[in-house]
Amino acid sequence: MTHSDARDIAIKGLWSNNPxxxxxxxxxxxxxxxxxxxxxxxxxxxxxxxxxxxxxSASVLRHQVRPEVRLPAFVLIIAAFVTCVELAMAALxxxxxxxxxxxxxxxxxxxxxxxxxxxxxxxxxxxxALFDALMNGLGFALVLVLIGAIRELLGQGTLFAGMELxxxxxxxxxxxxxxxxxxxxxxxxxxxxxxVTGLLIAxxxxxxxxxxRRRPAPTKTPGDERRVRxxxxxx
Amino acid sequence: xxxxxxxxxxxxxxxxxxxxxLMRRVTLACLPGLLAQSWxxxxxxxxxxxxxxxxxxxxxxxxxxxxxxxxxxxxxDGSALLTGVLLGAALPAGTSLWxxxxxxxxxxxVAKHLYGVLGQNLFNPAMVGYALLLVSFPTQMSLWxxxxxxxxxxxVEPSTWxxxxxxxxxxxxxxALSGATPLDAFRHRNADADAALLLAPGAMEAWQSVALAWLxxxxxxxxxxxxxxxLPLSMLVSMALLAWLFELLSASGGVGFHLLGGAAIFxxxxxxxxxxxxASGRRARLVYGAGIGALTMIIRAxxxxxxxxxxxxxxxxxxxxxxxxxxxxxxxxxxxAMVSSDDD
Numbered sequence: 235m236t237h238s239d240a241r242d243i244a245i246k247g248l249w250s251n252n253p254x255x256x257x258x259x260x261x262x263x264x265x266x267x268x269x270x271x272x273x274x275x276x277x278x279x280x281x282x283x284x285x286x287x288x289x290x291s292a293s294v295l296r297h298q299v300r301p302e303v304r305l306p307a308f309v310l311i312i313a314a315f316v317t318c319v320e321l322a323m324a325a326l327x328x329x330x331x332x333x334x335x336x337x338x339x340x341x342x343x344x345x346x347x348x349x350x351x352x353x354x355x356x357x358x359x360x361x362x363a364l365f366d367a368l369m370n371g372l373g374f375a376l377v378l379v380l381i382g383a384i385r386e387l388l389g390q391g392t393l394f395a396g397m398e399l400x401x402x403x404x405x406x407x408x409x410x411x412x413x414x415x416x417x418x419x420x421x422x423x424x425x426x427x428x429x430v431t432g433l434l435i436a437x438x439x440x441x442x443x444x445x446x447r448r449r450p451a452p453t454k455t456p457g458d459e460r461r462v463r464x465x466x467x468x469x
Numbered sequence: 470x471x472x473x474x475x476x477x478x479x480x481x482x483x484x485x486x487x488x489x490x491l492m493r494r495v496t497l498a499c500l501p502g503l504l505a506q507s508w509x510x511x512x513x514x515x516x517x518x519x520x521x522x523x524x525x526x527x528x529x530x531x532x533x534x535x536x537x538x539x540x541x542x543x544x545x546d547g548s549a550l551l552t553g554v555l556l557g558a559a560l561p562a563g564t565s566l567w568x569x570x571x572x573x574x575x576x577x578x579v580a581k582h583l584y585g586v587l588g589q590n591l592f593n594p595a596m597v598g599y600a601l602l603l604v605s606f607p608t609q610m611s612l613w614x615x616x617x618x619x620x621x622x623x624x625v626e627p628s629t630w631x632x633x634x635x636x637x638x639x640x641x642x643x644x645a646l647s648g649a650t651p652l653d654a655f656r657h658r659n660a661d662a663d664a665a666l667l668l669a670p671g672a673m674e675a676w677q678s679v680a681l682a683w684l685x686x687x688x689x690x691x692x693x694x695x696x697x698x699x700l701p702l703s704m705l706v707s708m709a710l711l712a713w714l715f716e717l718l719s720a721s722g723g724v725g726f727h728l729l730g731g732a733a734i735f736x737x738x739x740x741x742x743x744x745x746x747x748a749s750g751r752r753a754r755l756v757y758g759a760g761i762g763a764l765t766m767i768i769r770a771x772x773x774x775x776x777x778x779x780x781x782x783x784x785x786x787x788x789x790x791x792x793x794x795x796x797x798x799x800x801x802x803x804x805x806a807m808v809s810s811d812d813d
Contacts, residue, residue, distance in 0.1 A: 418571070420605035429579070 240365060247369025254377035254431075255438050259346035263337045264378060265427040269389070272396045274382025276330045278375025279400075280319045280338060282368070285347050287315035289355035289367035296356045308351045309342065316341045330399040346374055377434070384430050387412065389421035482694050482744075488587070492547030494695055495739070498686035499554050502735060505682030506558065509616040509675040512630045513563025518554055520566055520634070524573035525553030532582040548587045552576050555595035555739060559732065559779070560602070561613040563625075565636035568606060572598035592786045593746045596779045603774060611775060613650045616675035651676050651730035652775040655722055673730065680729040687738025700747060701737035703758030704765075708733055711766035719770075727766065736765075736778035746786045752799075753792040760785045760792075 253259045260281070268274045291311045292299075299307045320338045323331045331338065341347070350370050355363035387393050391412035397405035420426050507514040529549035533540045543549075556572055576598030584590045603610045617623040651673055690696045705728060712727040727733065741747065741761055748757040761781045768777030 418605035419607070420601055423604065 239362065243362065243366050244369045247366060247371075248373045248376070249438075252373045252377065252438075253346035253349070253370050254374050255435050257346065257349065258435075259349055260344040260374060261431075263340060263344065264374075264381070265424060265431065267334055267337050268378055268381040268385060268427055268430075269422050270386040270392075270396065271379055271382045271394050272330065272400050273333060274378035274380075275375070276323070276327065276400050277334055277337060277341075278371075278378040280323060280334075281341055281344060281347065281378075282371030282375050283319045284312060284315045284341050284344075285350060285367040285371040285374075286364060287318070288312045288347055288351050289363045290360060291315075292351045292355040293358055293360045293363035296358075299356070304356060305348075305352070308348060308356070312347055312351070313342045327400050333399070346370065381427065381430050381434065385421045385426055387417075389417045389419065389426060391417040482697055488548065489546045491695060492551045494693060495690065496547060496551050496554055498689050498695075499551075499558065499739065501685045502679065502683035502739075503554070503558060505679045506562075508619050509679060510562040510614055511617060511619050511625050512627060513561075513614060513625075513633065514558070516630060516634050517560050517562060517564055517569065518557035520569045521557030521560070521573055522550055522553030524570050525549045525556065525577050528573050528577040529581075532578055536582070538586075543586070546587070549577055549581075552581070552594045552598075556598045558735065558739075559595065559599045561610060563612075563614060563630050563633040564602075564609070566634055567636050568602055568609060571605070572602045574598075575601040588745055590745055593740055593743050593782055596740060596782045596786075600779045600783055603779065607774075611653070613653075616672055650775060651726065652769060655726070655730070655769065656775055673726075676731070677729040680731075680734040683735045683738060687734065690738060690742070696738065696742035697744075697747075697751075697754060699751060699754040700741045700758045703755045704737045704741050704762040705733065707759035707762030708766050709762075711763055715766065715770055722770075727769070731769075731776045732778045733765065736761075736782065740778065740782055746782075746789065748789040748792045750793050750796060750798045753789070753796045756792050756796050757785055757789055760788065 247253075251257060254261075254264055263277055263281075267277050288308070288311050292308055295307075295311075316339060319341070320331075323334075323338060350367055354366050358366070383393060386395065393410040393412075394405075394408040397408045418426075421430065503514065503518060526544060526549050530540050530544060533543055553573065553576075556576055557569070560569065560572070576594040580592050580594040580597035581587065581590050584592075614625065617625055687696075687701060691698055691701075708727060709724045712722060712724045716723045737758075741758055748754050761778075764781035764784055765777045768774065768780055772780075774780070
């Protein structure tokens with residue numbers, strides 16, 4: 235894996251092919267649990283862990299798994315890691331485990347993970363596969379935390395409330411309070427998740443447009459990337 | 470009759486209005502309702518309407534500028550002004566500036582501009598703003614003041630209204646201001662007590678008078694053929710039928726109570742008749758209006774919020790395109806027979 239390959243993978247995972255903002259994968263947990271920073275961070279880290287394990291395994295096993303059965307095999311691998319993460323979370327952060335509830339086991343069905351395994355890890359050696367999983371997992375987790383922060387700040391008037399559920403006692407006095415009482419309940423409710431996610435996607439597209447206007451686009455070479463679903467224009 | 474047909478649209482409204490004229494006349498038709506509402510509920514209604522209109526115009530101008538569209542022609546069509554007036558009229562008297570600003574943002578920036586612009590909005594903008602506020606700030610949005618009058622011994626001091634407008638609400642003043650609306654009373658009714666009995670004396674009369682004033686403005690709109698009669702009529706008829714049915718079941722409320730005790734008349738003539746977000750077919754409009762009336766009654770009787778017109782309108786906005794497909798108008802017959810078949 236050369237330096238420029240790594241840079242390419244990082245840019246794609248974090249920004250230009252971000253699982254949450256561009257591929258729009260894993261929307262169900264994204265919309266359901268991002269009511270606060272701690273929920274977003276908890277689910278983001280869980281997803282990142284599963285992604286790392288699944289991509290590494292798929293990469294190592296890529297010569298053993300026959301193409302005809304690759305999808306069931308990948309789902310089994312992902313399910314195994316989801317079980318590990320779920321049990322680990324129940325042991326280490328039990329209250330957060332209860333808050334996240336059904337969305338932890340549902341990471342199995344998170345298409346963002348299966349997409350990385352299928353489109354990248356199962357065709358690449360271990361090092362790029364791991365790095366790609368790290369970048370995509372971070373990209374997903376960052377969006378989760380950002381949406382959680384916006385919804386918590388405007389919806390409840392707090393920030394970093396309940397971080398001790400994930401990070402232990404030192405984080406128990408991290409909570410910041412917005413002056414005034416309460417916030418817009420709407421943003422904590424599910425429609426608020428749709429609205430904030432839509433606005434974030436719009437903001438990302440606006441930034442891309444602004445950057446493109448400032449400098450002429452370099453001629454792109456088609457990568458080995460298979461984009462699954464896109465919100466932007468495919469070029 | 471035939472000359473009349475040439476001058477009317479397919480839905481019976483008068484042809485030859487540009488949208489600016491239409492919006493101006495609908496805004497004018499709000500005046501009786503607004504005056505009556507101010508007369509009974511005080512200065513807070515006036516501040517609501519002026520603030521909401523100003524916020525909506527400002528946000529409309531900012532959105533147009535941000536989208537690099539010409540600002541003045543669109544502002545001049547009066548639709549943002551009307552949205553503001555309707556939003557302000559729907560809010561509890563004396564709503565704070567900040568809430569109105571958030572509601573106007575939802576109405577104009579989200580419901581109107583993010584969906585395109587006037588003519589492409591899926592939802593009624595004023596009701597989006599109102600519903601967002603109702604869901605987000607349930608405490609403040611259920612603080613209807615008692616109908617203490619614009620003038621007179623009981624009238625609330627202007628300084629108290631100013632404090633509410635600025636969002637400061639000292640608890641004592643809050644207590645003095647708030648009074649149960651007829652629909653609050655209906656929601657908290659006992660099985661055997663009539664809802665009207667739970668109200669302060671004069672409250673029911675105030676709400677009825679305001680509803681009748683809105684009815685006056687609505688009849689003017691009908692008379693000038695600015696709105697389609699199918700929409701308010703079908704909504705009010707279906708509401709009346711269900712209110713009668715619920716009265717039989719629970720011996721509370723009643724037809725007159727539900728038609729005049731809340732936002733039903735205002736909604737029927739000024740919200741449901743929005744030609745953009747309503748169904749467009751003639752038969753579909755009958756179903757659309759009836760659906761709003763039925764949903765309003767069902768949510769009032771079984772839902773968690775006091776009034777339900779806004780939610781009913783938004784839900785039926787969603788259904789409007791489907792209704793146009795499911796309940797298409799019959800194909801036009803011979804031109805001679807067409808005039809009479811307009812009234813079906």
